[in-house]
Amino acid sequence: MPTGQIAALVGPSTVEVKTFPLPEPAPGAALLAVRRANVCGTDVHQWHYESVALRNSGLGHEFVGEIVALGDGVTTDFAGEPVAVGDRVVPVYYLTCHRCPPCLRAEFNLCLNGLAEWIIPPDVAPHFRSGFATHYYLHPGQYFYKVPDEVDDATVAGANCGLAQMLFVLDQVGIEAGETLAVQGAGGLGLYAAAIAAERGARVVVIDGVAERLELARRFGATDTVDLSDHPEPKDRVAAVQDLTGGIGADMVLEVTGVPAAFVEAVELARVGGRIASVGNLNAAAEVIMIPGIVTRKSVQIHGVLRYHPWYLHKAVAFLARRQHQHPFDALSDRSYPLANITDALKAGESRSVARVAIVP
Numbered sequence: 346m347p348t349g350q351i352a353a354l355v356g357p358s359t360v361e362v363k364t365f366p367l368p369e370p371a372p373g374a375a376l377l378a379v380r381r382a383n384v385c386g387t388d389v390h391q392w393h394y395e396s397v398a399l400r401n402s403g404l405g406h407e408f409v410g411e412i413v414a415l416g417d418g419v420t421t422d423f424a425g426e427p428v429a430v431g432d433r434v435v436p437v438y439y440l441t442c443h444r445c446p447p448c449l450r451a452e453f454n455l456c457l458n459g460l461a462e463w464i465i466p467p468d469v470a471p472h473f474r475s476g477f478a479t480h481y482y483l484h485p486g487q488y489f490y491k492v493p494d495e496v497d498d499a500t501v502a503g504a505n506c507g508l509a510q511m512l513f514v515l516d517q518v519g520i521e522a523g524e525t526l527a528v529q530g531a532g533g534l535g536l537y538a539a540a541i542a543a544e545r546g547a548r549v550v551v552i553d554g555v556a557e558r559l560e561l562a563r564r565f566g567a568t569d570t571v572d573l574s575d576h577p578e579p580k581d582r583v584a585a586v587q588d589l590t591g592g593i594g595a596d597m598v599l600e601v602t603g604v605p606a607a608f609v610e611a612v613e614l615a616r617v618g619g620r621i622a623s624v625g626n627l628n629a630a631a632e633v634i635m636i637p638g639i640v641t642r643k644s645v646q647i648h649g650v651l652r653y654h655p656w657y658l659h660k661a662v663a664f665l666a667r668r669q670h671q672h673p674f675d676a677l678s679d680r681s682y683p684l685a686n687i688t689d690a691l692k693a694g695e696s697r698s699v700a701r702v703a704i705v706p
Contacts, residue, residue, distance in 0.1 A: 350706070351478035352404045352687045353467045357394040360404060360687050368471035370416035373485030377410030377434065381498045382476040383678065384694030384702040385506055386532065386603050387627060392691050395628050401466045403475030404687070405704070406438035407506035409498050410481050424659050426491045433498070435505040435662065436481070437488040437655040439463070454513070454652035477687055479706045488655040496665050499675040503533050503701060509661040510624065511537040513653035515545070518622045518646075520597050522546030527586055527595035527614050528567075530602035530625060531558035533677055533701045538599055539565040540672045541664070550589055552582055555697060565672045579610045586614050594619060601625040609635045612645060621647045678703040 346366045355361045370376045385407045391399050412432050422428050439459035442448055447455035462474050462484055471482040483489055492501050511534055520526050526542045528535045531553035539549045543566025551562035554573030562570055569589050576582045586595055594616030600607050603625040611621045612635065640647065665674060681703040682690035694702040 349473060349478065349480040350684060351467050351473055351475065351480075352684065354391065354394075354400060354402060354404055358392055360392065360691070362684060362687060363467055365467065365470075365472040367480060368473070368482060370414050370419075370482070371485065372417040373419060374416040375412055375419055375483040375489075376414040376473075377436070377481040377483055378413045379408050379410050379476060379478055379481055379706050380433065381502045381681075382408035382478075382704045382706075383502050383506075383533065384690055384704065386534075386601075386625065386694075387506075388477075389691060389695045390603070390627055395630075397629075398460055398464050402464055403467045403473075403478060404691075405475045405477030406463075407503055408476035408481070409433055409435050409492060409502045409504075410483075413480070416485070422491045423488045423656070424490055428491055433492040433501075434483075434489045435492060435501060435658060436483050437509075437658050438476070438505055439652060440484065440487055441655060453654050459652070477684065477704055479684065488658065490659045490662050492662060493666050496662070496669060497675060499678070499703070500665055500669050501662065502703065503537070503674075503677060504661040504665060505658050507533040507701075508537045508664065509657040510534065510650070510653045511541055512660050512664065513657045514538070514599065514622050514624060514648075514650045515541050517650060518597060518620050518648045520545060520547050524548070524596035525550060525590050527552065527598045527611075528562075529598065529600045529607045529611060529614075531555070531562045531570075532601065532697065534601035534624065535599070536562060536565040536672075536677065538601070539567045540668060540674075542566065543568075544668060544671075550586060550595065552586075558697075561673070561676065564676075579606075579613065582610065583613045590616070596620065597622065599624065603627065605631040605633045609633050612639055612643070612647075615643065615645045617643050617645075619643070619645050621645055623647065623649045677701045681705045 442458040445457040525548045551567040552571040559570040598611040678701040
């Protein structure tokens with residue numbers, strides 16, 4: 346019987362690569378061979394046991410796969426494109442039950458059952474419920490979209506998390522031509538946001554402390570960059586953004602660092618009446634000290650945004666097909682690891698020395 350491997354979280358910061366028999370897809374399901382997976386900041390948080398729900402599960406959710414088997418009834422993707430064995434696809438990494446209160450409010454990104462399969466330990470069949478693996482089991486009803494031939498694996502691997510989410514965030518919170526977007530963090534999310542905002546005609550200021558990432562940000566459409574090495578204190582960075590905006594501040598601030606203190610700084614970076622999107626901070630136990638009165642006096646709007654509506658993945662693939670030659674999407678990661686070296690890959694992702702670390706099974 347053919348087998349596959351998957352990275353299973355077995356303790357705090359402890360991963361074990363396990364081997365299981367490959368499942369036959371049920372009606373409405375499909376089995377994918379993982380071609381390339383990225384290490385997202387969320388994976389690092391999960392690895393450190395900061396996700397209560399995902400402590401006994403597999404790791405990885407940002408990836409591109411190839412169809413190796415289709416269950417009965419699966420003939421097209423969720424945009425109606427015909428699919429067959431050998432086609433490359435990207436799946437939405439969470440589920441939508443269409444029955445819980447958020448789903449009934451059309452808030453599909455907040456589905457209460459979105460992690461219903463992912464939380465199950467890999468020891469339980471069909472085993473392959475996450476992306477750091479040789480294979481992935483696409484569940485019945487799980488959104489997925491075909492990848493055009495002209496978009497390569499390195500470019501599309503980040504579509505089903507980072508790019509789709511940034512398209513959703515910038516639509517939900519809003520960024521317009523002529524406005525200034527300040528992006529805290531030049532990882533994958535920050536770079537995707539820069540590319541989207543640049544296409545929409547916004548001015549993009551990216552804040553980060555790694556020179557290579559700031560250079561990459563400029564190639565992704567950043568108009569200006571603020572280096573933490575040159576501006577070590579929050580007040581310095583606020584002053585830099587003030588200088589760039591004629592003393593006004595940013596129309597929108599996007600926090601994608603996962604650093605709690607960045608949320609407080611975002612309030613200072615925003616202009617009076619500005620908007621803040623908090624995306625990177627997911628640790629429910631991390632605390633910060635701030636003055637609530639500043640929020641009131643500045644009349645800033647704060648938006649916490651989790652995931653994205655599933656059809657935004659289709660928008661993400663279309664964006665890449667349209668813009669892949671405008672920005673070096675395939676250069677988001679200059680470092681890849683085999684699945685056997687998953688711990689090294691997670692450590693490299695945590696170091697933030699590159700925008701995205703890749704795992705190629």
